[in-house]
Amino acid sequence: QVQLVESGGGLVQAGGSLRLSCAASGSSFSLGVMGWYRQAPGQQRELVATITSGGTTNYADSVKGRFTISRDNAKNTVYLSMNNLKPEDTAVYYCNYKVYASTYWGQGTQVTVSS
Numbered sequence: 001q002v003q004l005v006e007s008g009g010g011l012v013q014a015g016g017s018l019r020l021s022c023a024a025s026g027s028s029f030s031l032g033v034m035g036w037y038r039q040a041p042g043q044q045r046e047l048v049a050t051i052t053s054g055g056t057t058n059y060a061d062s063v064k065g066r067f068t069i070s071r072d073n074a075k076n077t078v079y080l081s082m083n084n085l086k087p088e089d090t091a092v093y094y095c096n097y098k099v100y101a102s103t104y105w106g107q108g109t110q111v112t113v114s115s
Contacts, residue, residue, distance in 0.1 A: 001026055002024065002025070002026040002097060002102075002104040003024070003025045003026050003104075004022055004023070004024050004095045004096075004097060004104055004105065004106035004107075005022065005023050005024075005025075005095075005106060005107070006020060006021065006022050006093065006094070006095045006106045006107065006108060006109040007020070007021050007022075007023075007109060008020040008021050008109060009093060009109030009110045009111045010110075010111070010112070011112045011113075011114065012085055012111075012112070012113055012114070013113070013114055013115075014085060014086055014087055014113055014114065014115050015084055015085065016085050016113070017081070017082060017083045017084075017085065018082045018085065018111060019079060019080065019081045019082070020036065020079065020080040020082070020093055020095075020109060020111075021077055021078075021079055022034070022036075022077060022078045022079075022080075022095030022106055023075070023076060023077050024076045024077070024078070024095075024097060025076065029071075029073055029076045029097070030053060030073045031053045031099065032053060032097060032098060032099030033050055033051070033052050033053070033097070033098045033099070034050065034051055034069075034071055034078040034095070034096070034097055035047065035048070035049060035050035035051070035069075035078075035095075035096040035097075035098070036048040036049050036050075036069060036078075036080045036093055036094070036095060036096065037093070037094045037096055038089075038091035038092065038093045038094065038111075039091055039092050039094070039108075040090060040091040040092075043091075045094070046060065047060055048060055048063055048067065048069075048080065048093070049063065049067055049068075049069035049080060050069065050096075051069045051070065051071050051078065053073075055071075057069055062088075063082075063089075066082065066083050066084045066085075067080060067081065067082050067083070068080070068081040068083075069081075078095065080093070082111070085111075085113045086113060087113050087114065087115050088113075089111060089113050090111060090112050090113050091111060092108040092109065092110055092111075093108060093109050093110075093111055094106055094107075094108045
C-alpha cells in the first residue's frame with residue numbers, strides 16, 4: 001500500500017516562509033499526479049497545488065505567485081515552498097497522490113501563520 005508522510009509544518013509570522021515535504025513509498029512515483037490540499041477547522045478541504053509527472057503545475061488562485069510545488073522523482077518526494085505566508089493560510093496541509101483508479105492521502109501537517 002502507498003504511504004505518504006508529510007513534514008515541515010510549523011508556526012511562522014505573516015510574511016514568512018515554510019517548505020513542506022511529502023515522502024512517498026510503496027509505488028513508483030515517476031508517473032502520476034502529486035498534490036497538496038489544505039483544510040482549516042470548519043472548512044472544506046481545498047486544492048492548493050498539483051504537479052503532473054511531466055512537471056505541469058496548477059495552483060489555487062489564493063496561493064498563486066506565493067507557493068511553488070515541485071517534485072523529485074528520484075527521491076519519491078514532492079515539495080511545497082510557501083512564501084509571503086498570510087494568516088488565512090493557516091490549515092492542516094495534506095499530501096495527495098493520484099494514479100490509475102486510486103487516491104492516497106498523507107496524515108497532514110499543521111501550518112500556523114500568526115499576524
